[in-house]
Amino acid sequence: MTDKFRWGILGTGSIARQFAEGLTALPDAELTAVGSRSEETARRFSEKHGAQRHHSSYEAIARDPDLDAVYVSTPHSLHCENTLLLLEHGQNVLCEKPFAINLSEAERMIAKAREKKRFLMEAMWMRFNPVIRKLGELLEAGAIGEPRQVMADFGFRADFDPEQRLFNPDLGGGALLDVGIYPITFARVVFHEAPVSVVSAAGRGETGIDEQSAYLFRYESGALALLSSAIRTETPHEAVVCGTEGQIRFPRHFWNPDRLILNGDEQRIEIVGNGYNYEAAAVMECVRTGQLECDVMPHSETLAVQSQLDEIRAQWGLTYPGE
Ligand SMILES: NC(=O)c1ccc[n+]([C@@H]2O[C@H](COP(=O)([O-])OP(=O)(O)OC[C@H]3O[C@@H](n4cnc5c(N)ncnc54)[C@H](OP(=O)(O)O)[C@@H]3O)[C@@H](O)[C@H]2O)c1
Numbered sequence: 001m002t003d004k005f006r007w008g009i010l011g012t013g014s015i016a017r018q019f020a021e022g023l024t025a026l027p028d029a030e031l032t033a034v035g036s037r038s039e040e041t042a043r044r045f046s047e048k049h050g051a052q053r054h055h056s057s058y059e060a061i062a063r064d065p066d067l068d069a070v071y072v073s074t075p076h077s078l079h080c081e082n083t084l085l086l087l088e089h090g091q092n093v094l095c096e097k098p099f100a101i102n103l104s105e106a107e108r109m110i111a112k113a114r115e116k117k118r119f120l121m122e123a124m125w126m127r128f129n130p131v132i133r134k135l136g137e138l139l140e141a142g143a144i145g146e147p148r149q150v151m152a153d154f155g156f157r158a159d160f161d162p163e164q165r166l167f168n169p170d171l172g173g174g175a176l177l178d179v180g181i182y183p184i185t186f187a188r189v190v191f192h193e194a195p196v197s198v199v200s201a202a203g204r205g206e207t208g209i210d211e212q213s214a215y216l217f218r219y220e221s222g223a224l225a226l227l228s229s230a231i232r233t234e235t236p237h238e239a240v241v242c243g244t245e246g247q248i249r250f251p252r253h254f255w256n257p258d259r260l261i262l263n264g265d266e267q268r269i270e271i272v273g274n275g276y277n278y279e280a281a282a283v284m285e286c287v288r289t290g291q292l293e294c295d296v297m298p299h300s301e302t303l304a305v306q307s308q309l310d311e312i313r314a315q316w317g318l319t320y321p322g323e
Contacts, residue, residue: 035070101320127189128278200315201213
């Protein structure tokens with residue numbers, strides 16, 4: 001029997017709960033340790049999710065000698081600092097999206113992982129979803145000819161709270177970094193290249209961050225991607241890939257789909273667990289086989305998307321504190 005893979009979780013917020021739940025779908029994984037800024041929060045999270053031990057600081061979980069990988073689930077502005085701390089102490093790291101606030105942070109994180117010879121990956125779970133993998137296969141097989149247009153949106157309505165991470169510039173708030181990264185990644189999955197031209201627009205809110213934004217990408221071939229995101233407006237959550245010989249539609253939550261529609265024909269794929277288990281399983285496979293990056297979500301893709309995010313923000317003059 002294989003030894004259980006020993007996971008740590010750093011930061012005990014809403015996505016950390018879902019990731020812990022996702023691990024329960026993997027018989028060869030266990031939540032071993034939890035690290036929080038507070039003893040009380042760490043203990044409660046660890047009791048609720050059956051972790052073996054808890055740490056009352058991020059430094060303490062970084063020093064835990066018996067972990068196979070640690071998942072970073074703090075706000076965007078802390079990803080770089082938290083990841084560097086973990087890598088410095090020799091941990092393998094799965095870091096939430098967006099990987100960092102900007103390209104320069106992302107490059108430092110990747111350089112540290114290489115220096116320490118540790119595994120590092122951005123937790124862009126959409127790339128591991130079986131339906132998204134199927135999309136890649138269909139495009140590869142020419143199921144809709146040459147892709148010419150992609151449309152995708154991810155917008156939801158959150159209550160306005162200037163302190164909350166979605167709206168707080170200190171925590172890297174804004175629709176682009178929180179959810180715009182999904183349609184942008186989706187376009188990347190389809191076209192596998194950077195656009196030659198990017199036009200974008202942002203509706204900025206009281207705290208200065210983009211409460212909604214849209215991005216129009218043009219590729220070398222003339223193909224286009226029409227993408228948008230929002231944190232104060234609910235949008236349809238659809239994606240469509242239009243090719244020279246047909247369409248592939250994702251009728252709902254394209255970032256975690258259980259079906260696609262190929263030229264009118266609905267194809268469902270069974271999703272096991274809550275979806276976060278797929279990225280966790282990929283990390284486990286890589287770490288167990290000694291790979292330092294994952295070919296489904298390699299560093300080059302993280303850097304490509306991160307530089308896109310920088311380019312778009314530069315068009316609006318949106319910078320975060322410390323940049
Ligand atoms: N993959 C996905 O589907 C998905 C979905 C939602 C969010 N995310 C990503 O996951 C990350 C966390 O999002 P979330 O929604 O889980 O956030 P959240 O509920 O606000 O939790 C963030 C956690 O980070 C820790 N933290 C450290 N410093 C903090 C600070 N100054 N302010 C607030 N929290 C701080 C806290 O844990 P302790 O108190 O334990 O230290 C907190 O519970 C973000 O990068 C987000 O983009 C991904």
